[in-house]
Amino acid sequence: MNPLHSTFIEHQLSGRYICNTHIEPLLSAYNTTVIGHSETGLPIYRICVGAGKTKVLMWSQMHGNESTTTKSVFDLLRFLQSDKSLIEPLQLSIIPILNPDGAKSYNRFNANQVDLNRDAIDLSQVESRILRKEFDEFSPDYAFNLHDQRTIFGVEAKPATLSLLAPALDKERSFNDCRNKAAQLAASVFQGLQSSSIASQIGRFDDQFNPNCVGDAFQSLGVPTLLIEAGHYQDDYHREKTRTFVFDAYVLALQAIGTSNFSDFSIYHSIPQNKKIFFDYLFRNVHYVDRGKEKTGDVGLQYKEVLNSNQIEFHPVFTAAGDLSKAYGHIEPNCENLEPFVFKIEESAQNLLKSLNL
Numbered sequence: 266m267n268p269l270h271s272t273f274i275e276h277q278l279s280g281r282y283i284c285n286t287h288i289e290p291l292l293s294a295y296n297t298t299v300i301g302h303s304e305t306g307l308p309i310y311r312i313c314v315g316a317g318k319t320k321v322l323m324w325s326q327m328h329g330n331e332s333t334t335t336k337s338v339f340d341l342l343r344f345l346q347s348d349k350s351l352i353e354p355l356q357l358s359i360i361p362i363l364n365p366d367g368a369k370s371y372n373r374f375n376a377n378q379v380d381l382n383r384d385a386i387d388l389s390q391v392e393s394r395i396l397r398k399e400f401d402e403f404s405p406d407y408a409f410n411l412h413d414q415r416t417i418f419g420v421e422a423k424p425a426t427l428s429l430l431a432p433a434l435d436k437e438r439s440f441n442d443c444r445n446k447a448a449q450l451a452a453s454v455f456q457g458l459q460s461s462s463i464a465s466q467i468g469r470f471d472d473q474f475n476p477n478c479v480g481d482a483f484q485s486l487g488v489p490t491l492l493i494e495a496g497h498y499q500d501d502y503h504r505e506k507t508r509t510f511v512f513d514a515y516v517l518a519l520q521a522i523g524t525s526n527f528s529d530f531s532i533y534h535s536i537p538q539n540k541k542i543f544f545d546y547l548f549r550n551v552h553y554v555d556r557g558k559e560k561t562g563d564v565g566l567q568y569k570e571v572l573n574s575n576q577i578e579f580h581p582v583f584t585a586a587g588d589l590s591k592a593y594g595h596i597e598p599n600c601e602n603l604e605p606f607v608f609k610i611e612e613s614a615q616n617l618l619k620s621l622n623l
């Protein structure tokens with residue numbers, strides 16, 4: 266863990282399940298306002314920090330089950346309280362949990378089962394309108410769109426612990442001054458992390474244009490927008506290690522903005538594209554029974570994240586079988602002498618892991 270981050274970690278937040286009840290005890294330490302209520306009436310908070318001239322809007326957990334960037338927000342807030350130099354030129358408006366209903370039920374969607382990151386044009390949901398109102402009234406110079414990505418993403422043969430994107434602003438995925446600025450911001454984060462242990466675990470997210478995605482919408486409205494996706498780090502399913510790299514990413518991005526000292530735009534294009542190439546477990550060359558037929562091949566398992574008594578449980582399920590030679594497993598068990606087992610998509614793989622003492 267980086268020594269800077271470990272000093273400022275907000276120990277009251279940990280694990281994957283983070284909702285309003287977790288952050289509410291922390292809010293009185295900050296300049297917090299309720300800027301509206303969710304579809305079921307839960308408060309949506311905004312924290313303001315700094316009085317500098319460059320304005321940055323950050324929002325986290327628009328997807329309710331994507332909490333890592335929220336933990337890092339509170340680590341950042343603690344850091345900003347003790348180190349005034351970073352915040353001096355800046356003014357931040359931070360919405361730590363935009364989708365409190367989804368956060369409560371550990372769900373990507375809001376209470377009406379709408380993906381808020383596909384609602385930028387329609388603004389059909391109250392949470393989308395609250396974010397848009399904050400965007401219009403605060404009138405940021407930069408925007409940070411904060412998410413988690415699944416463990417399936419990798420960079421080459423390694424997990425993608427962070428993914429960055431300067432979202433597209435049109436179908437042609439063209440670059441104008443605004444998108445170039447966002448790319449430079451991503452480049453500053455990427456370059457700053459080259460001395461860390463995730464130097465080769467940072468990917469560039471797919472930039473297909475979708476005007477209903479909030480990042481794409483804000484970018485096309487002329488505000489440089491950076492997407493940060495927190496991802497998997499080796500053995501870190503609770504994303505406590507990943508949160509430290511997200512914290513670093515925030516500090517690096519805010520430093521670049523505050524000092525107007527950005528990395529070169531060409532570095533952005535050198536960031537390798539992330540790909541969906543990982544399983545949580547990959548069993549290579551095993552015997553399995555699929556729809557009554559015995560086969561030999563590879564079998565992939567993914568964890569399903571299940572909320573149970575305010576804790577996230579990780580339930581392994583079978584997701585793919587066949588030739589998975591181009592994929593990787595975060596864990597690739599030794600399967601010599603493994604008896605043939607039944608493969609059934611979505612079926613629990615708990616017994617298989619048990620038989621291997623995993």
Ligand SMILES: [Zn+2]
Binds near residue numbers: 412413
């Ligand atoms: Zn997301």
